[in-house]
Amino acid sequence: MSAPIHINGFTNDTLGWKAWLDVVQLAQATPAQMSVLEESHPKAKESDYYLFLVHQPEILRQRSLAFNAIMYAPGGLSRAERELASTVVSKINGCVYCASVHAQRFEQLAKRQDVIEQVFEEPNGAGTSDRERAIVDFSIELTRNPDHVNASSIQKLKDAGLQNSEVLDLIHSIAIFAWANRLMLNLGEPIFPSV
Amino acid sequence: MLNQSPSDTLDRLVGLLPQSQTYAARREREKVVFATQGSEDGLFDPALPGLSVEERLYVALYACLLTPSPDLAAEYESRLQKLGANLQTILLIQKSDIQSIQSIQNARLEAILNFTHTLITKPISADKMALSALPKAGLSTPEVVTLAQLISFVSYQVRLAAGLRAMKALEMSS
Numbered sequence: 001m002s003a004p005i006h007i008n009g010f011t012n013d014t015l016g017w018k019a020w021l022d023v024v025q026l027a028q029a030t031p032a033q034m035s036v037l038e039e040s041h042p043k044a045k046e047s048d049y050y051l052f053l054v055h056q057p058e059i060l061r062q063r064s065l066a067f068n069a070i071m072y073a074p075g076g077l078s079r080a081e082r083e084l085a086s087t088v089v090s091k092i093n094g095c096v097y098c099a100s101v102h103a104q105r106f107e108q109l110a111k112r113q114d115v116i117e118q119v120f121e122e123p124n125g126a127g128t129s130d131r132e133r134a135i136v137d138f139s140i141e142l143t144r145n146p147d148h149v150n151a152s153s154i155q156k157l158k159d160a161g162l163q164n165s166e167v168l169d170l171i172h173s174i175a176i177f178a179w180a181n182r183l184m185l186n187l188g189e190p191i192f193p194s195v
Numbered sequence: 196m197l198n199q200s201p202s203d204t205l206d207r208l209v210g211l212l213p214q215s216q217t218y219a220a221r222r223e224r225e226k227v228v229f230a231t232q233g234s235e236d237g238l239f240d241p242a243l244p245g246l247s248v249e250e251r252l253y254v255a256l257y258a259c260l261l262t263p264s265p266d267l268a269a270e271y272e273s274r275l276q277k278l279g280a281n282l283q284t285i286l287l288i289q290k291s292d293i294q295s296i297q298s299i300q301n302a303r304l305e306a307i308l309n310f311t312h313t314l315i316t317k318p319i320s321a322d323k324m325a326l327s328a329l330p331k332a333g334l335s336t337p338e339v340v341t342l343a344q345l346i347s348f349v350s351y352q353v354r355l356a357a358g359l360r361a362m363k364a365l366e367m368s369s
Binding site for chain 1: 220223237336352
């Protein structure tokens with residue numbers, strides 16, 4: 001069990017999420033909707049997020065395929081580093097819910113939370129090594145100013161030791177959270193545990 | 196080199212050829228290639244009920260202009276032109292300011308584009324009020340889901356394109 005973090009409104013607590021508009025009721029779900037829920041996430045049938053998105057099952061199916069391939073595929077960038085990038089993007093975009101989930105995953109994979117505390121304090125300059133700082137810097141740059149990213153941005157990652165395949169995984173992990181954060185932030189809100 | 200996924204929209208826009216390292220790196224993450232193209236195809240599928248293809252392309256164009264991502268904006272503009280979309284509407288969207296969007300004089304499209312503006316430029320500022328403007332403008336819940344997924348997908352696509360373009364630029368310079 002990791003120590004609780006509460007910094008600038010961000011946390012590693014387990015949060016809930018509720019949709020602002022009507023979700024699909026499981027009893028009324030079509031077979032296509034049921035199969036997409038089953039493919040998307042082990043707990044999708046209990047989640048307002050998936051039950052809302054499954055109003056458009058094929059779009060959710062493709063989104064889940066992309067998300068799961070980016071975050072869980074073996075090889076390439078370590079899963080902890082993918083989770084770190086996701087947490088940085090979520091902090092920059094202001095998605096408290098996504099940040100809490102991916103902060104927890106980072107901690108589970110890396111067995112530490114020092115860099116998460118730094119990111120919640122101030123993402124600029126966060127990182128416990130040159131490699132981590134390079135990952136964090138690039139995550140901020142591609143999130144805030146995609147039109148400014150250039151060859152020297154990639155060279156900095158390579159100088160910090162990332163291989164080509166790791167750079168691509170990092171780009172994927174950052175980009176998919178431009179997507180995920182916007183859904184979570186605009187279709188509903190986090191529910192905080194009662195104290 | 197057998198069984199490789201074919202070139203897709205991103206390869207074409209970024210100018211990635213099969214002999215490039217960046218192209219090869221993408222093929223090691225083939226599921227992502229397929230799901231990215233699959234998402235684009237699904238979001239712009241004419242058979243998808245609700246938002247018209249024209250409305251969806253206006254959203255994509257506006258999202259790319261606001262990001263900004265000139266290359267992807269040009270791509271969506273050309274798709275609108277091929278579709279025979281209203282040139283005046285395209286011009287007003289290209290001006291990108293609130294007054295121009297209002298002067299399209301289409302309350303439904305205005306609500307759709309205002310929501311796009313919020314999600315692209317300041318996703319944190321959106322709230323229940325911003326979302327409820329969509330049902331008020333006549334959008335059904337499945338249409339709201341399509342719109343939110345579309346704007347969010349374009350946010351993903353522009354960053355993926357930007358990252359790949361930078362990888363390609365470094366590859367070319369070495």
